[in-house]
Amino acid sequence: MRHLLSTTDLTQDEALSILDTARELAQVADRPVKKLPTLRGRTVVNLFFEDSTRTRISFEAAAKRLSADVINFSAKGSSLSKGESLKDTALTLQAMGADAVVIRHGASGAAHRLATSGWIRGAVINAGDGTHEHPTQALLDAYTMRDHLRGNTGSLEGLNVVIVGDVLHSRVARSNVWLLDTLGANVTLVAPPTLLPVGVETWPCQINYDLDEAIVKADVVMMLRVQLERMNAAFFPSAREYSRRYGLDAQRMRTLPDHALVMHPGPMNRGMEIAADVADADRSVILDQVTNGVHVRMAVLYLLLGGQEA
Numbered sequence: 111m112r113h114l115l116s117t118t119d120l121t122q123d124e125a126l127s128i129l130d131t132a133r134e135l136a137q138v139a140d141r142p143v144k145k146l147p148t149l150r151g152r153t154v155v156n157l158f159f160e161d162s163t164r165t166r167i168s169f170e171a172a173a174k175r176l177s178a179d180v181i182n183f184s185a186k187g188s189s190l191s192k193g194e195s196l197k198d199t200a201l202t203l204q205a206m207g208a209d210a211v212v213i214r215h216g217a218s219g220a221a222h223r224l225a226t227s228g229w230i231r232g233a234v235i236n237a238g239d240g241t242h243e244h245p246t247q248a249l250l251d252a253y254t255m256r257d258h259l260r261g262n263t264g265s266l267e268g269l270n271v272v273i274v275g276d277v278l279h280s281r282v283a284r285s286n287v288w289l290l291d292t293l294g295a296n297v298t299l300v301a302p303p304t305l306l307p308v309g310v311e312t313w314p315c316q317i318n319y320d321l322d323e324a325i326v327k328a329d330v331v332m333m334l335r336v337q338l339e340r341m342n343a344a345f346f347p348s349a350r351e352y353s354r355r356y357g358l359d360a361q362r363m364r365t366l367p368d369h370a371l372v373m374h375p376g377p378m379n380r381g382m383e384i385a386a387d388v389a390d391a392d393r394s395v396i397l398d399q400v401t402n403g404v405h406v407r408m409a410v411l412y413l414l415l416g417g418q419e420a
């Protein structure tokens with residue numbers, strides 16, 4: 111593996127090797143000094159053309175725990191806002207000696223373009239490209255499911271995962287569907303028909319329009335943010351109507367099996383797709399997802415930057 115661009119091209123062995131490596135590296139978080147010398151002298155650039163809280167900080171923490179040098183480069187405040195192209199930005203990063211570029215971009219395919227262009231020689235990691243993919247989010251989600259439900263070593267074979275909401279605009283949903291299928295889980299998407307992408311019937315998952323019916327056998331319910339910033343039309347009658355049919359409130363949560371987990375990639379619209387008391391409930395593992403994100407991103411950087419040799 112030279113880059114991490116999507117989960118559709120990850121084999122089961124590659125995915126499991128990232129999850130297993132993340133489990134080993136997670137032990138660093140329990141030490142008084144949370145640092146390994148593995149990537150000393152390597153430079154990781156965080157190139158963010160779209161806003162981010164969790165993902166950018168998580169990659170920064172992951173790189174620093176492995177002793178890499180980190181350069182944070184965001185569109186606001188750089189020459190990107192003067193109209194500099196992706197190519198010129200990439201050539202500049204190459205000239206500065208970036209060993210890995212973590213890219214988030216509003217255009218689907220941007221990470222792929224960077225990886226195949228020859229503009230940079232280092233590894234490219236997709237941290238979210240438009241509505242396409244967000245592979246490290248899916249990996250941290252799989253890690254969290256495995257940790258809570260399969261003793262962090264078992265297989266996800268047969269696990270019932272229900273992903274609910276704005277699938278149309280969600281790179282998280284797409285990356286999860288493919289990765290979970292590769293790992294043997296059964297995925298069901300629940301959304302209003304207007305928020306499902308064209309061609310979704312070819313994805314390796316089931317579709318259900320009825321949330322109440324779908325969640326009774328769920329081991330995991332993953333709520334998606336309604337991505338109002340990507341909506342240029344009315345996709346549902348009103349926020350209230352959406353919450354009533356597709357939101358997870360306390361009453362609906364009570365119909366879940368006792369062991370079932372509630373997940374959300376963040377940022378949450380509390381009161382819309384997820385009620386505040388559900389977000390803060392015991393079975394909600396939303397903050398564990400954040401913690402695990404650092405372990406998984408450490409593993410990805412470690413494996414891509416040749417940490418094995420150290």
Ligand code: ASP
Nearest residue numbers: 238244282335375376377
């Ligand atoms: N943070 C995730 C993403 O960047 C999910 C979201 O924005 O709703 O795709």
